[in-house]
Amino acid sequence: MSLEQTVAAFKEYLDKQYALGCAIGTMHWDASTGAPKGGAQARAKRIGILSAEHFKMQVSPQMKEFLDELGAHKDELDEITQALYRLTKKDYDESVAVPPEFIGELSEAQAISEHIWEKAKNTNDFALFAPYLEKMIGLQKRLAHYLNPNLPAYDVLLNTYEEGMMTKELDVYFATLREKIVPLLKKIMESGNQKDNAFRYRAVPIETQRKIGQLMMDTVGYNLHYGMIAESEHPFSTSFGKHDCRITVHYHEHDFLAALYATLHEAGHATYEMNPADEIANTILDSGTSNGVHESQSRFYENYIGRSRAFCELVWPKLSALLGADFADVTLDDFYRCVNHAEPSLIRIEADELTYSLHIMVRYEIEKLMFTTDVNVNDLPALWNAKIKEYIGVDVPEDKLGVLQDVHWSGGMFGYFPSYSLGSAYGAQFYYTMKKELDFDSLVRSGDIKAVTAWLTDKIHKYGSMKTPKEIMLLATGEEFNPEYYAQYLTEKFSTIYGL
Numbered sequence: 307m308s309l310e311q312t313v314a315a316f317k318e319y320l321d322k323q324y325a326l327g328c329a330i331g332t333m334h335w336d337a338s339t340g341a342p343k344g345g346a347q348a349r350a351k352r353i354g355i356l357s358a359e360h361f362k363m364q365v366s367p368q369m370k371e372f373l374d375e376l377g378a379h380k381d382e383l384d385e386i387t388q389a390l391y392r393l394t395k396k397d398y399d400e401s402v403a404v405p406p407e408f409i410g411e412l413s414e415a416q417a418i419s420e421h422i423w424e425k426a427k428n429t430n431d432f433a434l435f436a437p438y439l440e441k442m443i444g445l446q447k448r449l450a451h452y453l454n455p456n457l458p459a460y461d462v463l464l465n466t467y468e469e470g471m472m473t474k475e476l477d478v479y480f481a482t483l484r485e486k487i488v489p490l491l492k493k494i495m496e497s498g499n500q501k502d503n504a505f506r507y508r509a510v511p512i513e514t515q516r517k518i519g520q521l522m523m524d525t526v527g528y529n530l531h532y533g534m535i536a537e538s539e540h541p542f543s544t545s546f547g548k549h550d551c552r553i554t555v556h557y558h559e560h561d562f563l564a565a566l567y568a569t570l571h572e573a574g575h576a577t578y579e580m581n582p583a584d585e586i587a588n589t590i591l592d593s594g595t596s597n598g599v600h601e602s603q604s605r606f607y608e609n610y611i612g613r614s615r616a617f618c619e620l621v622w623p624k625l626s627a628l629l630g631a632d633f634a635d636v637t638l639d640d641f642y643r644c645v646n647h648a649e650p651s652l653i654r655i656e657a658d659e660l661t662y663s664l665h666i667m668v669r670y671e672i673e674k675l676m677f678t679t680d681v682n683v684n685d686l687p688a689l690w691n692a693k694i695k696e697y698i699g700v701d702v703p704e705d706k707l708g709v710l711q712d713v714h715w716s717g718g719m720f721g722y723f724p725s726y727s728l729g730s731a732y733g734a735q736f737y738y739t740m741k742k743e744l745d746f747d748s749l750v751r752s753g754d755i756k757a758v759t760a761w762l763t764d765k766i767h768k769y770g771s772m773k774t775p776k777e778i779m780l781l782a783t784g785e786e787f788n789p790e791y792y793a794q795y796l797t798e799k800f801s802t803i804y805g806l
């Protein structure tokens with residue numbers, strides 16, 4: 307076979323695998339958005355069979371042949387084929403590095419641990435969960451060793467979620483937050499300048515909330531010709547190529563802002579997936595490059611655009627008309643202050659823009675202890691509570707509102723949390739770079755958000771996963787990741803709002 311024929315056969319093979327991936331994804335979407343509950347077991351079995359086929363294609367002798375052949379002629383490949391090779395090779399190497407027996411042991415332990423965690427959370431019983439957590443830590447240490455025995459385990463795990471991100475860099479990042487954001491929150495609490503925002507909990511009929519969601523999607527240009535919105539227990543987004551990028555939300559009658567901002571957040575994820583260059587559409591390169599960069603885009607639409615003064619001015623007349631007489635006493639200023647209310651809290655997923663990353667910092671510091679020291683898992687609740695008190699300033703009354711609140715650790719997802727926070731911090735760096743080139747506030751105020759999306763598309767979206775997160779940062783902003791931008795953004799914004 308000539309190299310040209312090998313490349314064509316390789317791409318055809320990947321197309322088949324991509325189609326399988328889309329089939330599995332559609333079944334997951336279906337399961338989360340309204341498929342009959344009675345079909346759950348049969349569906350899970352089918353998903354299992356298709357997933358096994360997908361995995362087999364990833365590690366097949368045929369795949370190895372392709373990779374050997376392409377690897378030997380790497381310099382002769384065009385840019386897109388090189389990127390396809392790089393991603394596929396990485397997946398292949400990681401997949402064959404882990405013995406199948408270990409994968410079986412891990413999935414079984416995960417299922418039990420998640421189940422026990424749920425019980426422990428409901429009954430507020432950390433001691434019940436502790437041995438399973440310890441087991442998950444041990445298993446993830448082994449997994450990390452299989453994947454890369456030459457790096458510290460926690461760095462290996464961090465890299466599975468954010469390529470190239472190491473503790474060395476994250477230590478600097480979180481130190482910046484500790485020095486600048488912890489005191490900022492203290493100042494805000496001492497300022498006595500909190501506004502009453504109780505109106506956000508007034509009832510808003512679900513029908514009205516759907517109209518508000520539509521207003522948000524129209525405003526940011528999330529086009530339902532290539533998208534779709536459905537309802538699920540927790541909001542998420544999923545995509546099947548650039549012409550089919552879907553989102554879900556969950557409406558709460560007494561908290562209309564939850565679905566409003568979830569719509570903007572998920573529309574941000576979907577917009578990223580809608581804008582890869584045509585040349586990489588419907589290939590494994592058309593999806594976002596990492597968790598952190600993905601989260602930077604969702605947070606960009608949710609916070610940098612959606613919580614800006616300009617955006618509030620833009621949408622308030624229509625929003626207030628939809629909210630109707632029950633909200634007649636609420637002004638634009640009240641709305642802006644409400645969506646930027648900063649306050650210490652216990653629960654990460656309910657935290658505001660300012661305090662969110664402090665919740666992540668607590669998790670990061672504890673994960674580091676788990677993987678670099680012989681910390682006793684039984685000491686984790688006390689450690690957690692002390693750190694929440696130190697950074698956020700609240701007392702944790704019970705473990706279900708503390709160390710037991712997140713599902714991640716029960717499934718062995720260590721190293722995932724930092725990518726949530728990095729998303730916000732990357733977003734700040736994109737934001738300040740964009741502001742050098744665009745009159746951001748005027749564009750948003752006048753409703754020209756497509757100009758903002760065009761900038762993000764040109765600097766980030768069009769590459770899909772052709773570039774690594776570090777390459778994207780350098781290409782888009784001209785410098786490496788710098789946490790000072792995020793600290794600057796939060797300080798400027800919240801000092802102005804709270805009159806510090």
Ligand code: ZN
Pocket residue numbers: 571575601604
């Ligand atoms: Zn997200």
